[in-house]
Amino acid sequence: MSAAWLSLIAAGLFEIGWPVGLKNGWSGAGGRPLWLLFAVFCMAASGALLLYAQRSIPIGTAYAVWTGIGAVGTFAVGVTFFGDSASALRLVSVLLIAVGVMGLKFA
Numbered sequence: 001m002s003a004a005w006l007s008l009i010a011a012g013l014f015e016i017g018w019p020v021g022l023k024n025g026w027s028g029a030g031g032r033p034l035w036l037l038f039a040v041f042c043m044a045a046s047g048a049l050l051l052y053a054q055r056s057i058p059i060g061t062a063y064a065v066w067t068g069i070g071a072v073g074t075f076a077v078g079v080t081f082f083g084d085s086a087s088a089l090r091l092v093s094v095l096l097i098a099v100g101v102m103g104l105k106f107a
Contacts, residue, residue, distance in 0.1 A: 002056070004052070004053045004055065004056040004057050005053070005057070007049045007050075007052045007053040008049070008050065008053035008057060008062055008065055008066060009069065010045075010049050011045075011046045011047075011048075011049035011050040011053060011066050011069075012046075012065065012066050012068070012069025012070055012073065013069065013073065014042045014043075014045040014046035014049065015042070015046045015066060015067070015069060015070030015073070015074075016042075016069070016070055016073035016074050016077060017038065017039070017041075017042030017045075017046075018038075018039040018040075018042040018043045018046065019039075019070075019074050020038075020039075020074070020077055021035050021036060021037075021038040021039025021040075021041075021042060022035075022036070022039045023082065024038075025038075025039055046066075046070075050062060050063075050066050053066075060104075061104045061105070061107075064100070064101060064104050065101050065104060065105060068097055068098065068100065068101030068104075069101070071094070071097055072094055072097055072098050072101075075090070075094045076094075
C-alpha cells in the first residue's frame with residue numbers, strides 16, 4: 001500500500017476522533033477543554049493527511065474514502081461507547097457506505 005493510501009486511512013481515523021472529542025467536550029457541568037483541544041487536533045491532522053493523500057489519489061476518491069472511514073468509524077464508536085442504536089436498518093445503511101467506499105478504492 002502506498003504512502004498516500006496510508007495517509008488517507010490515517011486521515012479517516014482522525015476524522016473519527018473529532019466528533020468523539022466534540023461529544024465529550026461538553027458535559028452538564030460545562031466545557032471540557034482537553035476534549036475540545038483533542039477535537040481540534042484531530043480536525044487539523046485529518047485535513048493535513050487528506051491534503052497529502054490528494055497529491056496522488058483523485059480528489060473524488062480521496063474525499064469519499066475519507067468521509068466513509070469517518071462515517072463508518074464514528075457510527076461504530078457511537079454504538080460501542082455511546083449507546084447509539086444498532087437497528088437493522090442502521091447497520092444495513094452503514095454497510096452500504098462501507099461497500100461504496102471499497103468500490104471506489106478498487107475501481
